[in-house]
Amino acid sequence: MAEVVRRELVYILTAIVVIIMIVDFFFAVPAVSAVAGELRTWATIISTMALALGAVNIIRVHSRNVRRRTPGVWYHSAWLIFIFAFVMLLGMLDINNPASNPIYKWIFDYSYVSLGQTWYAITGFYIASAAYRAFRARNVDAALLLIAGIFVMLMNAPIGEVIWVQIPVIGRWFNDVGQVPAMRTFLIVAAFGLLAFGFRTLLGRERGFYGEVAGG
Amino acid sequence: MGYPTTIDGILGIWTALALMLFVYSYPLFKENQLFRFAEHFFIGLSLAIAAIISIQTTIRLAITPLMAGKIYYIIPILLGFMMYFILHRDYRWISRYPIAILVGSSIGLGMRGTIIPNILSQIIATITPPKAGAVALSWFNFVYIGIGTILAVMYFLLTFEHRGPLLYPTRLGRWIIMIGLGAYYGNTVLFRMAMLSGRAQFLLQVLGLVPF
Amino acid sequence: MSQETIWDRLQRIDRRVIYWLLFILLMIPFIRPLGLPVSISPQAISLVEGLRKLKEGDVVVVNISSGVSAWPECLPSLVAVSKVLIQQKAKIIYWTSFVDGHMTFEKIVEKVPGFRGLTYGVDYVHLGFYTGAEPTVAQLATNIRAIFTTDYKGTPIDQLPIMKGVNSAKDVKMVISSDTGDYCDYYIRQWRIPYGVPTAEIGIAMIFSQYQPYWPEIIFGMTGGARGGAELEKLIGELGDATVTMDAINTSHLLVIVAVILANIGYAATRRR
Incomplete structure (x- = not known):
């Protein structure tokens, strides 16, 4: 039973969502379109909530560094956590418009922009x-x-x-x-790759993105 | 925008410059503590901003409609929280449900959308000859793109070993791909240099050598 | 053991010498501008021609899928396109898939004098941030209000006059996408193909290679990076940041080309031996 809940149901759910999206495009069935629209909104909400996932994970890793006093690393990790907490606090003071806080705006304008461009240009x-x-x-x-x-x-x-x-x-x-033949080839080959990937997913043969290899 | 005149503005641009120099101390000199300081500062800052925007957008997109009576919005919100089980080894499987919706919708939309622009339109554009009265170069380009695309696609036929009758077509296909990658590389250099020139300009602006 | 030649020494040159040389060379044109003219690509011309076909009141979506980190590359094209849209009296809806996209929007408003005479919420608006890649872009095509309930400052979307009657891709005359990634692919697949919304790309320079096979059949125009920005600035007759950047490009590109040539001569010389 556990296997069904952990794996089989997930594959079936993925296949159902794929089929709904395809049916919505090729056949004008109002009920399917309504479900497809709702699923797309749900996907947006899930993605939005998952944005902070990276933050949670990295803070977890750096908290471990601080706890263990990892030599040569822990004080940088502490600095990272401090900046994260400080900016979070400033942003949460007015979550609807964080930039209304002058310190938040100053950090954004002068540190974030500069560092962002610097890293991108390196x-x-x-x-x-x-x-x-x-x-x-x-x-x-x-x-x-x-x-x-x-x-x-x-x-x-x-x-x-x-x-x-x-x-x-x-x-x-x-x-x-x-460059057109090469770039066109990449488009065509990638499109066929996407179709093959999609059909494999429909059949439950493509499972890498569930994180099965990594454990659980 | 001129050179800042307020205290916070002046302090701001000098802070920005210092952070930039901390980062570039790594390529221009060597690995050092100032570089690490700026690196961790940026990561902490970026994560905080991502988290704030995530919370803000979740409130607007999901919590507000939920409060307004769309009770079923509790489902995507729960699915969103289920994503966080990906961090727990024993309960990672729970995160597969929201991933199923994300991946399923992306693949479904990608599959239905990719056929026309990326396959059919590309084939049509490849086999459409120049209009009557076109110059010789247009015909040369048409032949080059047509044959070049066929050869380059053949290079990706990985089901067969590239030898015998496939040896020369796939080798030519690889050359076509190299020309494409060369042009891509040329544009990549432009992108990187434009970005770096922006930083060089900023340094000169803060030093007052060129106007803001 | 053979004697070490200049080519051998050049092969082993410290990379930091190249870094310093590059950074210094990039600065020179800012102090002593070369002022060389930029030729204009047919893709940029068709972009401006497409924009010029817009009529007063037409609704245009400008998708900002580039962050503040890419301003030197993407901002000039965004500014130039916004200027043309204002000249055409189009209604402009900005939205972004980058968490810092609101800063890009505010920078565009700061850099385009035409916005001073316009009213926020009536003539232009920034609806804010979205994430979720293709599913979100597809949902925006069918129901904008499912993704954006407010603008980026929290004003309910139904209180914004510009959004009256604008619900989906059917109500939008054109999409312009500024990308560092592949969001324009999603707009092509979910807006251009199903709904026929004319689409253009104004992203970073590499995007130019990526989207070249789509032009002109699928996307009506495009520009690549600062070079594309400089072309647009020249086309609309208002030289700006990208034109200045292109001056610096001269010295850096020369350095890269000289480096490649020297390295290959050195390689050939040492290999022969």
Whole structure:
């Protein structure tokens, strides 16, 4: 019985939801559309509530670090928990409009924005060193990749046109035509992959996303 | 927006700059405590903001309708809480029910939606020839895209080993894919550099070397 | 043992030298602008042409699926598109799938002078944050009120004049999506294909590659990153942040290209030996 509740019912529920979504699209049955709409709203609510899941998990891990006084780590973990608790407290003071709190807004405006952009941009350094260390024309495959990449880069930078007036023309060809077969292939292959994945899920053969491998 | 004139504004931009430099001290120098400080600060901050927005949106989306009489909204709210059992080894199976709804709806919507734009439209766009009177380059592009797409798709035929009659078509397909990835790489460099230039500009702005 | 050549030494150069060089080179154009012109792509032209077809009062959804972290890439296009939408006297509904999306909205309002003459809630609105990926986007297409009961400040949606008669994708004339991920895919699958809502993409530069096969049959226009933003700024005749960014792009791109060429010459030289 436990196995039925833990696994079989879940597979059946997933398959039912998949079928409702597909039927809703291809057949105009008002009752099915109503159920499909409600299920989509439920999915949104579940996703919204799950947003804080990452926070709970990470705070759990860092609390363990603090409790155990993990060398070289625990004070950073304590700092993380403090910031989390402090900002949460500020935000909860007016949950409808947290930014009405000037301290919350200040932290958001000057720390969050700056750090967000800084972290996102850090890969700029790595892509530059990767260009130097990894992009070698070792064979035809790598040479084609490099040629297309360099022309697109030179087209993207206005200076390309200054170097040679034909560079933007060639770069644009790579961007608008040259890459299309590959990108189109990715779309087609991914679409077939999604369909296959969907049918496997319908049949209860695809189970990785339930976390079965991880335990429970 | 000019250079800040208020105390909190000036303090703000210098704090922002300091945090940026803490982070970049890692690539520009080496791993250090200031970097770790900024890293953990950002994680704590991001988690708090995500949690606040999660609570705020849940109130608007689920609690308010529930209070207004939509009693059945208790079901998705309970399902939302069931997600948290994923953190408990013994009761993880409970979280499979909300996951079933999330995955089921995503897959169902994806399956029904992907056929037209990602398969049919792509095939139609590939086999539609240029209009009458088109220049030679348009015809070349048409042939390149048509044959290139077929060859690149063949490369993904993993059911058969790529040898014999499949050897050369799949090798050409791989070259086509490399051209595509090269162009993608070129655009990736643009993205990364534009992001980094934003940071370089911010540094100069705070130092007063360029206007805000 | 053979003697170490300059190519050998160049192969082993400390990565931090490249990082420093890159960061310094990025700063130079801000201090001494090069002012090189940006050519305009057909995708950007078709985007603006599509926007220009809008009539007064048409409702347009601007989906902000990019965060504050991507402002240098995404904000200029969002600003330029908002300017055109205001010129066309369209009603603009913003919503976001990023927790910090309200900041992007407020930044757009700050940067577009045209908003000063408009009334919030009547001419434009920000409905706030949503999550849930494709199911949510599909539900927005059938019933906006199932996802948004209030705007981002908590005002009930039915008290907002702009939302009167706007219930689903059928009431929306156009969707513009600014992405760092794949939300535009969801709008294509759940808005463009079932309801025929014209869709455009104005995300980061890599998005340009990803969505190129959709143009012009499925999405009517697109721009990629700061470059796309600069193209839009030039097209509407109001140069802005992206045009400045493109100046810095020149030096950084040159560095990357020189690095690739030097590395390959070095590789060829050492391999021959």
